[in-house]
Amino acid sequence: xxxxxxxxxxxxxxxxxxxxxxxxxxxxxxxxxxxxxxxxxxxxxxxxxxxxxxxxxxxxxxxxxxxxxxxxxxxxxxxxxxxxxxxxxxxxxxxxxxxxxxxxxxxxxxxxxxxxxxxxxxxxxxxxxxxxxxxxxxxxxxxxxxxxxxxxxxxxxxxxxxxxxxxxxxxxxxxxxxxxxxxxxxxxxxxxxxxxxxxxxxxxxxxxxxxxxxxxxxxxxxxxxxxxxxxxxxxxxxxxxxxxxxxxxxxxxxxxxxxxxxxxxxxxxxxxxxxxxxxxxxxxxxxxxxxxxxxxxxxxxxxxxxxxxxxxxxxxxx
Amino acid sequence: xxxxxxxxxxxxxxxxxxxxxxxxxxxxxxxxxxxxxxxxxxxxxxxxxxxxxxxxxxxxxxxxxxxxxxxxxxxxxxxxxxxxxxxxxxxxxxxxxxxxxxxxxxxxxxxxxxxxxxxxxxxxxxxxxxxxxxxxxxxxxxxxxxxxxxxxxxxxxxxxxxxxxxxxxxxxxxxxxxxxxxxxxxxxxxxxxxxxxxxxxxxxxxxxxxxxxxxxxxxxxxxxxxxxxxxxxxxxxxxxxxxxxxxxxxxxxxxxxxxxxxxxxxxxxxxxxxxxxxxxxxxxxxxxxxxxxxxxxxxxxxxxxxxxxxxxxxxxxxxxxxxxxxxxxxxx
Amino acid sequence: xxxxxxxxxxxxxxxxxxxxxxxxxxxxxxxxxxxxxxxxxxxxxxxxxxxxxxxxxxxxxxxxxxxxxxxxxxxxxxxxxxxxxxxxxxxxxxxxxxxxxxxxxxxxxxxxxxxxxxxxxxxxxxxxxxxxxxxxxxxxxxxxxxxxxxxxxxxxxxxxxxxxxxxxxxxxxxxxxxxxxxxxxxxxxxxxxxxxxxxxxxxxxxxxxxxxxxxxxxxxxxxxxxxxxxxxxxxxxxxxxxxxxxxxxxxxxxxxxxxxxxxxxxxxxxxxxxxxxxxxxxxxxxxxxxxxxxxxxxxxxxxxxx
Numbered sequence: 001x002x003x004x005x006x007x008x009x010x011x012x013x014x015x016x017x018x019x020x021x022x023x024x025x026x027x028x029x030x031x032x033x034x035x036x037x038x039x040x041x042x043x044x045x046x047x048x049x050x051x052x053x054x055x056x057x058x059x060x061x062x063x064x065x066x067x068x069x070x071x072x073x074x075x076x077x078x079x080x081x082x083x084x085x086x087x088x089x090x091x092x093x094x095x096x097x098x099x100x101x102x103x104x105x106x107x108x109x110x111x112x113x114x115x116x117x118x119x120x121x122x123x124x125x126x127x128x129x130x131x132x133x134x135x136x137x138x139x140x141x142x143x144x145x146x147x148x149x150x151x152x153x154x155x156x157x158x159x160x161x162x163x164x165x166x167x168x169x170x171x172x173x174x175x176x177x178x179x180x181x182x183x184x185x186x187x188x189x190x191x192x193x194x195x196x197x198x199x200x201x202x203x204x205x206x207x208x209x210x211x212x213x214x215x216x217x218x219x220x221x222x223x224x225x226x227x228x229x230x231x232x233x234x235x236x237x238x239x240x241x242x243x244x245x246x247x248x249x250x251x252x253x254x255x256x257x258x259x260x261x262x263x264x265x266x267x268x269x270x271x272x273x274x275x276x277x278x279x280x281x282x283x284x285x286x287x288x289x290x291x292x293x294x295x296x297x298x299x300x301x302x303x304x305x306x307x308x309x310x311x312x313x314x315x316x317x318x
Numbered sequence: 319x320x321x322x323x324x325x326x327x328x329x330x331x332x333x334x335x336x337x338x339x340x341x342x343x344x345x346x347x348x349x350x351x352x353x354x355x356x357x358x359x360x361x362x363x364x365x366x367x368x369x370x371x372x373x374x375x376x377x378x379x380x381x382x383x384x385x386x387x388x389x390x391x392x393x394x395x396x397x398x399x400x401x402x403x404x405x406x407x408x409x410x411x412x413x414x415x416x417x418x419x420x421x422x423x424x425x426x427x428x429x430x431x432x433x434x435x436x437x438x439x440x441x442x443x444x445x446x447x448x449x450x451x452x453x454x455x456x457x458x459x460x461x462x463x464x465x466x467x468x469x470x471x472x473x474x475x476x477x478x479x480x481x482x483x484x485x486x487x488x489x490x491x492x493x494x495x496x497x498x499x500x501x502x503x504x505x506x507x508x509x510x511x512x513x514x515x516x517x518x519x520x521x522x523x524x525x526x527x528x529x530x531x532x533x534x535x536x537x538x539x540x541x542x543x544x545x546x547x548x549x550x551x552x553x554x555x556x557x558x559x560x561x562x563x564x565x566x567x568x569x570x571x572x573x574x575x576x577x578x579x580x581x582x583x584x585x586x587x588x589x590x591x592x593x594x595x596x597x598x599x600x601x602x603x604x605x606x607x608x609x610x611x612x613x614x615x616x617x618x619x620x621x622x623x624x625x626x627x628x629x630x631x632x633x634x635x636x637x638x639x640x641x642x643x644x645x646x647x648x649x650x
Numbered sequence: 651x652x653x654x655x656x657x658x659x660x661x662x663x664x665x666x667x668x669x670x671x672x673x674x675x676x677x678x679x680x681x682x683x684x685x686x687x688x689x690x691x692x693x694x695x696x697x698x699x700x701x702x703x704x705x706x707x708x709x710x711x712x713x714x715x716x717x718x719x720x721x722x723x724x725x726x727x728x729x730x731x732x733x734x735x736x737x738x739x740x741x742x743x744x745x746x747x748x749x750x751x752x753x754x755x756x757x758x759x760x761x762x763x764x765x766x767x768x769x770x771x772x773x774x775x776x777x778x779x780x781x782x783x784x785x786x787x788x789x790x791x792x793x794x795x796x797x798x799x800x801x802x803x804x805x806x807x808x809x810x811x812x813x814x815x816x817x818x819x820x821x822x823x824x825x826x827x828x829x830x831x832x833x834x835x836x837x838x839x840x841x842x843x844x845x846x847x848x849x850x851x852x853x854x855x856x857x858x859x860x861x862x863x864x865x866x867x868x869x870x871x872x873x874x875x876x877x878x879x880x881x882x883x884x885x886x887x888x889x890x891x892x893x894x895x896x897x898x899x900x901x902x903x904x905x906x907x908x909x910x911x912x913x914x915x916x917x918x919x920x921x922x923x924x925x926x927x928x929x930x931x932x933x934x935x936x937x938x939x940x941x942x943x944x945x946x947x948x949x950x951x952x953x954x955x956x
Contacts, residue, residue: 148665149669153932157893161928164912164919164921165681242894248794264794271801279802289790379859419859419860421852428853
């Protein structure tokens with residue numbers, strides 16, 4: 001009956017974002033009640049915790065085999081349902097290694113690299129954003145120009161040149177992913193500081209003579225935290241995907257250690273007679289990234305990051 | 319001022335009965351429009367007056383079966399010449415063609431990326447069915463009708479290139495494009511200079527007489543009502559609290575809120591010189607008392623006002639009031 | 651407009667300059683092409699003679715001047731893996747990469763715009779949820795994996811298209827989809843969101859109140875207003891393609907583009923060639939951003955002085 005109908009969407013702009021409750025307790029309570037209503041949030045949390053758990057305790061699970069144990073007679077055994085047996089539920093690779101065991105083993109690198117990169121980028125980026133927003137002036141200009149240049153010089157290109165110069169390593173991949181996402185945090189941190197800077201309570205504490213660093217930590221940071229957590233989750237999805245791409249290109253972990261991206265690289269020559277290697281490794285990446293994305297969808301609907309979108313849209317290109 | 323048609327009786331065009339629009343909030347549903355009842359006859363200029371947040375604008379859209387999200391129509395009926403406007407098929411026919419709306423703030427209510435000409439063209443093409451050169455001719459005629467000089471040139475202009483008064487004239491032209499029988503004007507003069515306000519009101523008044531249109535004027539400004547309308551309804555918190563012909567409303571307001579409204583407006587024709595506001599603040603819509611919504615601000619309030627909202631009762635010929643202190647005909 | 655354009659071009663040139671200088675710092679200050687080209691166990695003498703042969707023993711300022719003045723005339727150094735000018739190698743491969751990006755952009759736009767409109771039209775109905783599902787799936791799956799899945803299904807199992815290489819239009823289809831699906835997923839959500847927001851704006855309410863249908867209002871009113879956002883996001887997706895997606899997808903499909911050239915150059919320890927490829931791709935990113943800004947201004951006359 002109505003032509004302009006219904007605000008809330010399944011996606012990003014759910015309605016309950018208007019008021020920001022002041023107390024931390026209320027936020028948590030709201031978050032919990034909001035979660036109960038959100039299928040995306042629940043499935044996201046479920047997937048993420050499941051994969052985190054597997055990455056931590058997986059290798060000690062009784063039914064998980066030795067991921068490095070080769071058995072050439074068993075090579076390229078198909079998974080259950082395609083002629084395989086429960087000995088190797090997801091089949092084996094070209095060297096007869098158990099795919100499931102290798103997936104569990106690879107989870108660690110795949111998830112840790114992404115996580116580490118995002119943490120580094122968040123800390124570094126936010127610090128720069130806070131400084132830029134709070135100090136202003138030339139330092140602000142410098143930091144924001146650096147962020148602009150970084151936008152125009154995406155991480156993969158930096159990755160290519162750094163790998164060419166220093167050779168592949170996991171640490172390099174972490175650095176490269178961090179480099180490609182710090183400026184997102186900087187821009188959001190800065191714009192939030194600029195907004196908050198003018199708000200009354202900061203003015204009040206400055207009037208009362210509190211030193212500026214204390215003002216920054218006591219008042220600004222807590223306000224940033226909720227937006228930044230949301231952003232971290234969003235960037236984590238991108239970081240895990242980047243890690244898989246770098247591993248696939250052979251820039252990251254080197255054999256005999258493994259990650260999902262590397263499994264795809266090693267399995268790609270067998271897509272005709274061993275499609276399951278590539279398929280399951282990619283499925284693992286996709287599901288975990290989907291979990292993170294669902295989590296981020298839910299957080300975004302709770303904690304409006306329209307501001308970030310705005311920043312992306314207004315991004316001065318280069 | 320009210321004109322009557324040949325039968326000597328006004329034909330009823332719009333009949334709104336018990337229309338209720340709710341907005342879900344964290345603290346439950348707030349009623350933007352609460353059991354609204356309203357009739358507009360042919361050749362009539364009806365005013366709906368109330369302060370901001372009284373649900374006037376929600377009402378305007380709801381009459382067309384439209385509600386801005388997250389609100390929704392929860393009950394009641396809207397009939398246009400007997401047909402149910404809340405039925406999508408009927409709404410599609412009635413909107414724009416029979417009932418056209420004029421919005422406040424034409425800066426944002428006109429499409430910023432379309433020229434005046436293309437906005438008129440799409441209406442004339444798709445809603446009226448004109449073709450070819452007739453479109454341009456009619457566009458020029460419409461702009462001429464609303465008093466825009468240089469019409470040919472203005473067709474190529476974007477809304478942001480026009481002055482405020484000019485934009486509102488364009489808005490009126492788009493409303494007139496389909497020759498509607500009723501125009502709902504939602505604060506059409508708010509935000510304009512006083513002299514321009516007057517021009518726009520005069521224009522609307524003249525057009526309604528010339529074209530025989532009825533107008534539903536939604537405003538917070540009693541001055542606009544006094545200048546423009548035949549009849550007025552006072553709205554408070556989504557409900558109609560008083561309904562009266564214009565002269566009687568100004569001569570003898572009955573509801574305490576109407577009384578307060580009139581006393582807060584400076585008037586040239588009276589020189590008692592005393593301006594009084596309405597005590598208290600406009601309420602947060604989420605915290606309305608279960609009884610009469612005006613009770614917390616009313617100096618005539620008594621215990622009985624707090625339990626259920628007073629019904630709108632007839633107290634004299636063409637006069638209705640919703641107040642326990644003004645018992646109507648037939649009630650005790 | 652002209653002054654604005656001049657300013658934007660100068661700014662873009664400046665970014666190219668800064669980016670290439672950063673590349674130079676990595677390739678000549680932190681390490682050098684000679685060291686990279688030799689095996690780790692190479693002797694000190696070998697290293698010194700290779701450095702001298704490449705002119706890397708000269709002062710850094712001289713080398714930097716060489717590098718910058720070379721850039722201006724399009725000289726990106728000599729590849730020692732291929733013993734040819736690096737710029738020639740890169741530009742030979744560029745059309746293939748551009749073709750790929752073009753195909754992927756077509757897939758992106760042709761999927762995203764209708765899906766976004768459909769989702770907004772049927773807001774909170776099945777179609778909306780379905781589009782959201784597609785978006786979530788496509789942005790969660792690694793593009794190179796999508797590439798292999800497409801190969802497994804359409805090339806290996808069904809045999810409809812060739813698996814690898816660049817043989818005409820047909821071979822462009824799978825890689826274009828592998829790249830374009832994720833971009834389409836993101837863009838569809840952005841479009842939907844933009845339209846839904848626009849539909850709440852007064853001008854859209856006016857249009858609806860005049861009796862225009864929801865679909866007419868979406869197509870003829872709101873979409874134009876989200877178009878500038880759409881173009882910006884498309885441009886952003888283009889830069890993603892130039893820098894990330896094409897590299898992996900070219901490897902997956904053995905597509906003879908710049909990205910795959912860079913990977914081969916890395917495998918062959920040819921730092922000069924990698925540097926050339928990176929400089930060209932980074933320039934493409936900057937140029938893309940510039941074009942997006944211009945397109946945006948042409949769509950929305952209000953973006954005057956930004």
